[in-house]
Amino acid sequence: MSTRHKDTRPVLxxxxxxxxxxxxxxxxxxxxxxxxxxxxxxxxxxxxxxxLSPNAFAACDALGVGENLRAKAVYTEEMVMFDxxxxxxxxxxxxxxxxxxxxxxxxxxxHRADIHGALLEGVKATTEGIEFLTSTKVVHIEQDEGxxxxxxxxxxxxxxQAVIGCDGVRSAVRQQYVGDSIRVSGHxxxxxxxxxADFPEALRFTAPCIWVGPNxxxxxxxxxxxxxxxxxxxxxxxxxxxxxxxxxDPAEVQRYFRPTCEQVQQLLRIPKAWKRYSTADRNxxxxxxxxxxxxxxxxxxxxxxxxxxxxxxxxxDAVTLGLALRREEGxxxxxxxxxERSRVARTARVVLSARxxxxxxxxxxxxxxxxxSMWKGRPQERFYDALxxxxxxxxxxxxxxxxxx
Numbered sequence: 001m002s003t004r005h006k007d008t009r010p011v012l013x014x015x016x017x018x019x020x021x022x023x024x025x026x027x028x029x030x031x032x033x034x035x036x037x038x039x040x041x042x043x044x045x046x047x048x049x050x051x052l053s054p055n056a057f058a059a060c061d062a063l064g065v066g067e068n069l070r071a072k073a074v075y076t077e078e079m080v081m082f083d084x085x086x087x088x089x090x091x092x093x094x095x096x097x098x099x100x101x102x103x104x105x106x107x108x109x110x111h112r113a114d115i116h117g118a119l120l121e122g123v124k125a126t127t128e129g130i131e132f133l134t135s136t137k138v139v140h141i142e143q144d145e146g147x148x149x150x151x152x153x154x155x156x157x158x159x160x161q162a163v164i165g166c167d168g169v170r171s172a173v174r175q176q177y178v179g180d181s182i183r184v185s186g187h188x189x190x191x192x193x194x195x196x197a198d199f200p201e202a203l204r205f206t207a208p209c210i211w212v213g214p215n216x217x218x219x220x221x222x223x224x225x226x227x228x229x230x231x232x233x234x235x236x237x238x239x240x241x242x243x244x245x246x247x248x249d250p251a252e253v254q255r256y257f258r259p260t261c262e263q264v265q266q267l268l269r270i271p272k273a274w275k276r277y278s279t280a281d282r283n284x285x286x287x288x289x290x291x292x293x294x295x296x297x298x299x300x301x302x303x304x305x306x307x308x309x310x311x312x313x314x315x316x317d318a319v320t321l322g323l324a325l326r327r328e329e330g331x332x333x334x335x336x337x338x339x340e341r342s343r344v345a346r347t348a349r350v351v352l353s354a355r356x357x358x359x360x361x362x363x364x365x366x367x368x369x370x371x372x373s374m375w376k377g378r379p380q381e382r383f384y385d386a387l388x389x390x391x392x393x394x395x396x397x398x399x400x401x402x403x404x405x
Contacts, residue, residue: 007330010035021116041135049223055390061105065122076107092207168299174295188235189233191230193223203220301347302351309354
């Protein structure tokens with residue numbers, strides 16, 4: 001493994017979520033030893049369903065776990081939008097052969113634990129290059145021209161070639177080097193995973209379906225080979241919010257969705273238990289690399305959920321990081337600068353576009369009428385053209401000449 005590099009010290013990866021495991025896998029595949037430092041007691045993933053767009057499959061293929069994901073995913077033939085007030089179909093995007101031919105990969109839905117598990121299996125298959133430390137909280141990072149030292153809450157010192165901050169929205173690595181604040185969106189998400197048998201038969205679409213309403217929306221799609229359904233509802237809270245999660249009260253959901261149609265009301269009555277998430281992102285930054293320390297995934301560019309790109313962007317980051325190190329032949333300052341240049345504008349566009357998509361989903365009054373009419377009669381190719389910048393990413397073009405210049 002790391003015999004390809006003279007420096008045998010590990011690369012320190014702070015965080016063992018999707019971004020951390022993707023980074024670890026990319027680094028191990030480039031011949032580096034990696035030490036993953038995770039605050040939780042176990043390396044694992046909670047949450048519910050997530051969507052995998054073609055760029056996510058392209059990234060996971062480059063990480064060597066694409067086939068594993070394909071075996072666990074549920075494939076979708078279209079994406080459908082309904083108006084949550086009158087239940088009318090607003091429009092749909094075909095995700096079948098034309099979409100797959102255009103972008104080279106499918107669109108699918110999967111349980112969050114399955115993508116985390118696929119990455120973890122990929123990492124563990126390279127046993128000689130990886131070490132995990134759990135129940136270990138990052139407190140401070142020291143560095144000089146030759147390397148880094150990460151200090152944990154117990155006072156232990158971990159030396160390495162570099163540190164990759166994959167430690168999420170409240171990143172300790174970002175706090176040390178950037179020191180900015182999270183932006184609590186005021187948008188609250190309730191999530192639940194239910195048995196398909198409990199889901200209304202008339203609404204068991206294999207497609208991701210979104211019901212858009214005034215200051216709220218509901219999304220549902222199948223998981224686990226069709227045995228489960230994921231339901232996620234979002235609304236604008238009228239109370240002060242703090243970023244975090246807790247058990248959800250069904251009465252709160254009902255209050256914010258009171259004006260919606262009977263189909264939506266029927267879906268809201270199904271879950272016996274909800275998980276409540278108060279969402280947040282951060283304003284994009286131009287610099288997230290500092291010497292031999294850099295950020296990746298939610299630590300670099302946390303985003304609200306409206307484009308379903310959080311995990312996708314983290315996997316893209318990891319692939320780009322590995323390829324930047326390959327191109328710069330292990331020169332960390334040059335490689336991290338190239339990685340940053342290749343990612344900042346793209347991820348900032350996703351962060352800002354996700355905010356704007358939330359506004360479109362939650363349109364009310366005359367803006368609702370504009371939204372419902374803006375896609376009428378649009379050919380599928382025009383939808384695909386509009387998505388090219390997002391879904392057209394591949395490992396072959398992630399370090400393009402323009403970014404390197």
